Amino acid sequence: MVPFPIKAVLCDIGGVLYEGETPIAGAIEAISRIKQRYPIRFLTNATQKTGAQVVETLRNMGFDISSDEVMTAxxxxxxxxxxxxxxxxxxxxxxxxxxxxxxxxxxxxxxxxxxxxxxxxxxxxxxxxxxxxxxxxxxxxxxxxxxxxxxxxxxxxxxxxxxxxxxxxxxxxxxVGKPSRDFYRLACSAMGVEPHETLMIGDDIESDVLGAQEAGLRAILVQTGKFSPEDMHRGITPDGVFESIAAIDL
CATH class of the missing domain: 3.40.50.1000 (HAD superfamily/HAD-like)
Known part of the structure; x- marks a missing residue:
């Protein structure tokens, strides 16, 4: 259980939900658990696909995600x-x-x-x-x-x-996208919550963790996707570090 109160969740997509064309073990179930308790938005800087194409990809992998829950750069x-x-x-x-x-x-x-x-x-x-x-x-x-x-x-x-x-x-x-403060705050506004009430989950120590923290959010780093052990020595302190999204207890 994370040691701080939250009202909503933001989540990166590539590297957190899947790698390549394969969902990360337990990610589908983790998203289902989170959605039972909190509103959520999925954020991505990926610019090779439109939002509709991102949603289609995730649904084909087995994720229960709607088009209004995804926000792309x-x-x-x-x-x-x-x-x-x-x-x-x-x-x-x-x-x-x-x-x-x-x-x-x-x-x-x-x-x-x-x-x-x-x-x-x-x-x-x-x-x-x-x-x-x-x-x-x-x-x-x-x-x-x-x-x-x-x-x-x-x-x-x-x-x-x-x-x-x-x-x-x-x-x-x-x-325009992460780590822009406007991007994070727009996502929070879409869920009707304040940044300090929101948790970001990502695999990028700069864009996901530092960017979210500078926008006033809490931020968790997962050790999947682009994560590297070197990330822990870059002067950025996540609010939590977990093996994968499946290990996060909200």
Missing amino acids: LDVTRLLLEQEECGACYLLTDNATRFFEDLPTEPCRYVVVGDAQENFTYEHLNRAFRVLKNGGELLAAAKNRYFKDSDGELSMDAGGFVAALEYASGKEARI
């Missing part, structure tokens, strides 16, 4: 563009770019960067750089360093490419 990016009624240059996968294809293209106010995979070519990066030098602003769906890939190994995430564009353009990216 792409969802929040789209909301921002809709609110500002502006266009953007997209450095994303083709699948993710289609998520924005019905939005206006002008005025092109932002460069939106996510995990573009094979689309991280010089041509595409230079096009984004030119938009920035011509007055555009850099909007990073996420700035993660790496992620646990489907082959079980770590792969580069969008963070390195965001940093390259920051360096070349002299502009600092606005982060």
Whole structure:
């Protein structure tokens, strides 16, 4: 049992609920137990899939998760563009770019960067750089360093490419997903709770744990996904460390 009171739970997805294409042992049952006691939202910086596709993937694995319980960095990016009624240059996968294809293209106010995979070519990066030098602003769906890939190994995430564009353009990216305080607080607001009443569960010591704590939440680190023993020596202190989500007693 965690030694502090909570009213709601936020939970990372990749690396916490599943690795590759396989649910982590006991994760399906753990989510079922949590949902019996608390409202929950599942947060992800993954930008290769839309929210609807994330939900479909989780349901196919056996998780009982509804579409309104998932919040992705792409969802929040789209909301921002809709609110500002502006266009953007997209450095994303083709699948993710289609998520924005019905939005206006002008005025092109932002460069939106996510995990573009094979689309991280010089041509595409230079096009984004030119938009920035011509007055555009850099909007990073996420700035993660790496992620646990489907082959079980770590792969580069969008963070390195965001940093390259920051360096070349002299502009600092606005982060939309984790560890943005706005992202965490928006999720809390959606459940009708305050940040200090909310627990975050994640496998990323920076984006999940530190990001949540700086937004006023409690945060638990699980030793699955991208977790490394080195994480425990980086000056960040989780509110709890567990072998996996299945071991957390709420």
